[in-house]
Amino acid sequence: MTNFRIGLVVNPLAGLGGSVALKGSDGAETAALAQQLGAEAKAPQRAAQALKEFVDTPHSWALLTGAGALGADSCALAGCDCQVVYSGAEPSTAADSKALTEALLKAGVDLLLFVGGDGTARDIYAVVPEEQPVLGIPAGVKIHSGVYAVSPRAAGKVVRQMLEGALTTVTHADVMDIDEAAFRQGTVRAKRYGEMLVPAELRYIQAVKMGGKESDEMVLADIAADVVEQMDDDVLYIMGSGSTVAAVMEELGLANTLLGVDVVKNGALVASDVTAQQLEKMVIDAQQEARLIVTVIGGQGHIFGRGNQQLSARLIAHLLQQSGKEALQVVATKTKLQQLQGKPLLVDTGDPEVDDQLCGLIRVTTGYHDEVFVQVDAP
Structure with missing residues (x-):
């Protein structure tokens, strides 16, 4: 019997704009421009880094995800078996992230892992119920939200602790995002959108970014x-x-x-x-x-x-x-x-x-x- 069910949502376009100085990847046009400038998708590999941290645990668990770049590709990279519950369009959009999340919730996952940045966190927040435990694997340019682990490996270690029964406490953390258009002009406008429930392992979960310029x-x-x-x-x-x-x-x-x-x-x-x-x-x-x-x-x-x-x-x-x-x-x-x-x-x-x-x-x-x-x- 499977005791723990993990859902995985990968935003394959997350972080595309970072390496080519676009300050973000929100929107199909920005993602397309980033790819034209030579940016390569890193989110699937970062998801795989997290999965590798717990794939060998002997405890009973199952991983549910989307087809291709939405998650199955990352599972293949990590040598991790998975069950596909949703197939979306190529390239994927925010609608696919939301639809996959809804499919995973319907399947009944104990923990929802998602890979992306603040825009992805907002997409997940829009559809998950208040008491659904989630954990973000960082892959975006903008990561102001407190729902992300400090690194992909850190996210994997948190999951491993949960599978081993060593981590049971959860806490609410802020979902934050900024205006990318203003960001590209050098202005940071952060906004709090709400909270999601995350594992309370402070060593591995990042704090909400503190805004503002040094005053001294x-x-x-x-x-x-x-x-x-x-x-x-x-x-x-x-x-x-x-x-x-x-x-x-x-x-x-x-x-x-x-x-x-x-x-x-x-x-x-x-x-x-x-x-x-x-x-x-x-x-x-x-x-x-x-x-x-x-x-x-x-x-x-x-x-x-x-x-x-x-x-x-x-x-x-x-x-x-x-x-x-x-x-x-x-x-x-x-x-x-x-x-x-x-x-x-x-x-x-x-x-x-x-x-x-x-x-x-x-x-x-x-x-x-x-x-x-x-x-x-x-x-």
Whole structure:
């Protein structure tokens, strides 16, 4: 007898816009444009990463999902048997995510797993009853909602704990989303849509992203002065998104893409709002020495995998091989780090091997000639 029934919904278009600097993938037109620009679907692989964490558990369970890219493809990648309860159109739409969810609910699943970003969370929220346990596997560009695990592997570990009976508590978490059109213009407008019920394993479930710009301008100016002082000639500096990195660009007197990635060399702006493919050509193909400057997402602690998918796992792996962790400079105010309440910084590059290389202690620049050591984890 099967004791635990798991439903799986994959939004195969989730995250397509991230690597090509479109700041999201909501809508068929945006997804089509992302594919024209060379973006590749990552959601099926990220779903498979989660499934692999519990596929070998001996406990009795069954997985129900949709045909093809809606879930069955991910099960095949993970070597996981599944029962198909819905077949949708190609390419899939939000309507398919909702229809598959309704089919899974009708079949009676104990836990609903879904793969995507904030738009997908909203689609799921629109059809699930209030007391249906769910868990998001992150694959989107925008992940402000608290219903997602911090990484695909973390989601899989939560499921494994549930199957083993070690995790029984659930809690309500916020479903959040932002206006993508405003986001592309550099404005974050987050809105709370409601709550869904998720497993209460705080180590593995991300916090709701804290919005707003750092208010302590003096601290940001000190951080910026320190970073600029350390910049070497003829090195390509890849400037990640966020207000702390924006302060460094301001110190350099350069235009900045607040929610994108820019490239600087010898004090000059080389490229603005670049894509993952462009960065790989500039660094890997050109064999150019480069360094990454990134900040921490307030409240969540991510330094990779949230809003900066332009920084691909391939690029990060190349830089680590080139210069080790010295190729990475993390900048953040102590206030932002204190908001994490002792939790580690998180990485979710999409490649577990790269994530593991980034784990351990890392130096974070918190002021002028002021650094702290912080643990990095990939749960």
